Structure formats: structure tokens, C-alpha cells
Amino acid sequence: MRKLIKSMARKIGLPPGSLVHVGEKKIEKVKVSVIDYDESCFSEKQLDSFDECISYKNRPTITWINVDGIHQTDILAKIGECFDIAPLTQEDILNTDQRLKIEYFDNHVYFVTKMIYQSQKTDELIIEQVSIIFGSNYVLSFQEAEGDVFNLVRDRIRNKKGYIRIKGADYLAYSLLDAIVDNYFSILEKLGEKIESIDDELLQNPTPKTLKEIHGLKNDMLFIRKTVWPLREVVASLQRRDSPFIDKSTEIFFRDVYDHVIRVIDSLETFREMVSGLLEMYLSSISNKMNQIMKTLTIISTIFIPLTFIAGIYGMNFQYMPELQCRMAYPIVLIFMLFLAVTMLVLFKTKKWL
Numbered sequence: 001m002r003k004l005i006k007s008m009a010r011k012i013g014l015p016p017g018s019l020v021h022v023g024e025k026k027i028e029k030v031k032v033s034v035i036d037y038d039e040s041c042f043s044e045k046q047l048d049s050f051d052e053c054i055s056y057k058n059r060p061t062i063t064w065i066n067v068d069g070i071h072q073t074d075i076l077a078k079i080g081e082c083f084d085i086a087p088l089t090q091e092d093i094l095n096t097d098q099r100l101k102i103e104y105f106d107n108h109v110y111f112v113t114k115m116i117y118q119s120q121k122t123d124e125l126i127i128e129q130v131s132i133i134f135g136s137n138y139v140l141s142f143q144e145a146e147g148d149v150f151n152l153v154r155d156r157i158r159n160k161k162g163y164i165r166i167k168g169a170d171y172l173a174y175s176l177l178d179a180i181v182d183n184y185f186s187i188l189e190k191l192g193e194k195i196e197s198i199d200d201e202l203l204q205n206p207t208p209k210t211l212k213e214i215h216g217l218k219n220d221m222l223f224i225r226k227t228v229w230p231l232r233e234v235v236a237s238l239q240r241r242d243s244p245f246i247d248k249s250t251e252i253f254f255r256d257v258y259d260h261v262i263r264v265i266d267s268l269e270t271f272r273e274m275v276s277g278l279l280e281m282y283l284s285s286i287s288n289k290m291n292q293i294m295k296t297l298t299i300i301s302t303i304f305i306p307l308t309f310i311a312g313i314y315g316m317n318f319q320y321m322p323e324l325q326c327r328m329a330y331p332i333v334l335i336f337m338l339f340l341a342v343t344m345l346v347l348f349k350t351k352k353w354l
Contacts (some may be wrong), residue, residue, distance in 0.1 A: 100230035
């Protein structure tokens, strides 16, 4: 967050639409890939020169241009000039802390979403901003780093599966959004398994490490909630707004994505309540554990109080103590002390204090 605020500070005093990258540089070199297709033909390649984007602008086929890495502002400026993207929109694409939103223009539709996936090395959640622009025959997607959840979409295009090769750019934009939302379910599934694991650990032997895991889960829930809740407004607008770039037949698919988003939100709220319950259960377990320890120490102290009293009496340095003259006084006192301790243990057991 501190780095993000520092990046935002670089924009102070600049005019609106100034292209300044806000966020972390996650990839060294920007990569641009193109998939161009229609019902009968298909081509896919990496662009060596960004000037090649111009040749895809007015083609009758559907073109998907994906950009991995948004820190090089000159590249975004070239693509923006080619596809007539407004400077303020380019500025929003470069801001990786952009709130999820949707905007409609005369020549395209622009929306921002967040892609969530787990790091294979650290197993932590990674949230990456994805900006998508689609017009009559093209879709532009801008990602912070290489690697995404769109491989199934690419396979459907390559293998001509489903409606994707016979429908327009709006359906491709829906497919990308649907892939992002569907991946939320896999993230929630893993979080659910983690919650169950922590729940079992709490019942057996809660440790400070358990508390750390609970706080980690709580932070993950906050991040996902911050991501998913605004997405509901974006998808709701896509399914209701009349736009020349969204076909009537595609609106039903956006409604399906909206249902998925609502299910994710419902599951997320349930998990948040479960995590709050885990925290309360941890505190209760620690409190019960402490009570058991204090109970044991109290019973031990209670048993030794009368024994200490007897030992204290016979430890006094008086000259005239009749018991001192008796040969059996010492074993008699020990036997009495043992009898007293056993009696107290039996009494505690009878009252179910042990």
C-alpha cells in the first residue's frame, strides 16, 4: 500500500490523462499476443512490433489483443491511438488500484475487473487487475503480468468449441469475464478446505500458529470482498445497458455471470462468518485450556494448604511439645497427612471437580 501511495504521488500536479504507471512492475518486457478468428479461420501469434496492431483494427474477423505488462506507457499510447482509446481511459488502465467500474463510449465499452489466483510458490492470494475493452470486432485485454485464467477460453477458440467462433466480440468479452468469475469458485473452495483444516486443529490443539492462520484467512476474505462486491455493479450494467456493442442474444450470458457473482458473494459472506467463528472458537479454546490449568493448580494448592499448615505447626521451635517425645509421632503425622490428602482427592472426585 505504501508503494502504491508513493506511485500515486507522482501524478500530483499533472494534467488529466497523463500516462503514469501506478503499481508494481510485475514483468520485465511487455508482451502482446493476438488471436484472430471467425467461424472458418483462426490465427494466433506474438507481435514483434506494436505497430502491427493497426492491421487488425478494421478486419471483418474477431480480434483479441492481449497485453501482458502495462508499465511501458509508450506501448499503451500506441495501442490507444490505434483503437481510439480516450486518454482518461488509458490513465485508468495504468492505475492498478483502480476501483472496478464500467464505461460506455461511442466506439467501445471499457470495464475493469480483478483476477485472483494463488501463488504456486508461497500459496498466497494474488490479485491482479485486468482491463478489458471491446468494440464491434475486437477485444483488448490489459494484464499486469504474464499468466492468467484464460487458457480454457483460448482452447475453445482454437478447437472451435461452443458459440465463441460464431459470435461477436461481446461474447468473447463475456467469456473472459466468465473465466475470471469462475476462478473465484476455485479460490473459495481452497479457502473452504483451509477453514475446515483450522476448525479441526482448534478442536485438537490450538496454537499461536493457528491464530496467525485465522488472521491470514480474514485478510484474504477482505481482499476478495473488496474485489467481488463492485463487480456485481459492473455485470449488472452489462446485462441491462443498451449498447450497440452488446447483442441481445449475449445479454442472457451476462445474466448468468451475474448469478455467479451473487453466488460468490453469498459464499464469501458465509465464509467470513465462519472465520469470525473460528476466531471466537480459538479464544474460547485458549480460555478453556487456561481454566483447566488453573483448575489443576487450584486443586493441588488446596490439597497442600492443610498439609503445609500441619508441617508449619510442627516446624515451630517450642521446647514443650508433647508429641515430640513420642517415638511414633513422626510416622503418625505423615500417615495423617497422607490420609488427609487422599480424603480430599476422593471428595473432589465425588463432586466431579476432577
